[in-house]
Amino acid sequence: DAKTTQPNSMESNEEEPVHLPCNHSTISGTDYIHWYRQLPSQGPEYVIHGLTSNVNNRMASLAIAEDRKSSTLILHRATLRDAAVYYCILRDVTGNTGKLIFGQGTTLQVKP
Amino acid sequence: NAGVTQTPKFQVLKTGQSMTLQCAQDMNHEYMSWYRQDPGMGLRLIHYSVGAGITDQGEVPNGYNVSRSTTEDFPLRLLSAAPSQTSVYFCASSPGGRDGTYEQYFGPGTRLTVT
Numbered sequence: 001d002a003k004t005t006q007p008n009s010m011e012s013n014e015e016e017p018v019h020l021p022c023n024h025s026t027i028s029g030t031d032y033i034h035w036y037r038q039l040p041s042q043g044p045e046y047v048i049h050g051l052t053s054n055v056n057n058r059m060a061s062l063a064i065a066e067d068r069k070s071s072t073l074i075l076h077r078a079t080l081r082d083a084a085v086y087y088c089i090l091r092d093v094t095g096n097t098g099k100l101i102f103g104q105g106t107t108l109q110v111k112p
Numbered sequence: 113n114a115g116v117t118q119t120p121k122f123q124v125l126k127t128g129q130s131m132t133l134q135c136a137q138d139m140n141h142e143y144m145s146w147y148r149q150d151p152g153m154g155l156r157l158i159h160y161s162v163g164a165g166i167t168d169q170g171e172v173p174n175g176y177n178v179s180r181s182t183t184e185d186f187p188l189r190l191l192s193a194a195p196s197q198t199s200v201y202f203c204a205s206s207p208g209g210r211d212g213t214y215e216q217y218f219g220p221g222t223r224l225t226v227t
Binding site: 034042043044045046049085087101102103105 | 145153155156157160170171202204215216217218221
């Protein structure tokens with residue numbers, strides 16, 4: 001699986017937008033970009049995924065660069081509940097075996 | 113649906129003891145996997161299964177055994193516990209198919225301490 005690079009930590013104020021970056025310069029054409037987050041003392045939960053086009057769901061938006069070498073997870077209005085570790089993960093569409101390879105992720109702190 | 117359930121929530125073992133961590137899912141998912149998470153680290157894959165009767169090793173399989181006799185259950189066995197196995201263990205499941213779009217569902221975790 002190709003590697004991703006994320007900042008170790010970020011801070012945000014409550015009710016402000018948050019942009020969490022992810023670099024994946026070795027991404028292949030068959031890799032989907034997935035984001036998961038892990039709230040304190042809980043298991044990871046799925047946030048969003050995309051291939052080439054930007055994606056929106058009820059939790060967040062995913063902006064993917066035109067060359068696909070980077071992406072950004074956007075939380076439109078951060079709440080205290082969004083404080084978590086956010087993981088950017090690449091999934092090969094041709095090699096599905098139920099595996100996820102986690103990196104260190106970005107720890108997001110949300111200040112009231 | 114209960115989703116992915118894990119038991120026990122907490123466990124303390126002495127070095128050399130054996131035990132089984134239980135994992136069950138009621139979503140009829142083909143794929144199941146086990147991860148461990150050490151303090152301040154991301155999750156690392158221990159073992160995974162793509163269907164009943166089929167298992168394979170992940171990144172850190174040593175000291176652990178798995179079996180998958182049913183679609184619903186995927187127990188993780190520690191053969192002879194060591195302090196290095198102190199960690200939080202997460203079980204996950206996901207639909208099958210050769211498609212990288214599906215999401216994984218994680219259980220709440222088992223916090224294991226080996227003294």
